Amino acid sequence: MPSQLISGLDHVQIEAPAGHEPQARQFYGDFLGLPELDKPEVLRPNGGVWFALPDGRQLHTGTVAAFVPRDKGHPCLRSDQLDALLERATRLQIAFEPDTRLAPLRRVYFQDPFGNRLEVVEGAHPAVPLSG
Template identity: 70%
Template structure:
């Protein structure tokens, strides 16, 4: 019934677009997508993810960052992510709970929690 993931949406405060472009575009290297004209007055920014999915930022008037729920991005080179994060002044928390799988946690400029895993999580069906 479900054929895949189309997009995920990250909530952000009003007026967040410049910071979103700097973080998701410049730091993470995602390409910006043109929002449909009908949705442009709502604010927010859309980005392309590898594999054809999208990441949308959406404006929430009474915004509260997500501290637990989070998207997880994949990387082929977590060391490169760490070097880039230092260059951009972004704090990253390395996590070894799933060793040998390498992963880190960080926050976007709005305080939303994000995870980046090297490779992918091991999948075991029940």
């Protein structure tokens, strides 16, 4: 089998209820500072919002009729300014939960406006391939 069949991650999609777009823009756009992308015309009737990440990847929100928040599975975003993000969250009264289990790695969990879990890590999780 050829190696490196997958060259990277393009985007993650977060599920949300119908009509979620204004709240998604406020949380992912205004709070987290992610610029909104122009969603392809053919997909606009489906609802949802697309956001750009600084590394070229994307975060999408997608409308789900029978929406159920994801409290375990989640995307993890990186921040080089975690203290500033947490100060901003405190100022805007956005709750977060620090997690010290992987210290010295710093990470926190948020819930988006729809109850989905979102992790933010300072720097990056180390990637150590399994040997063997």
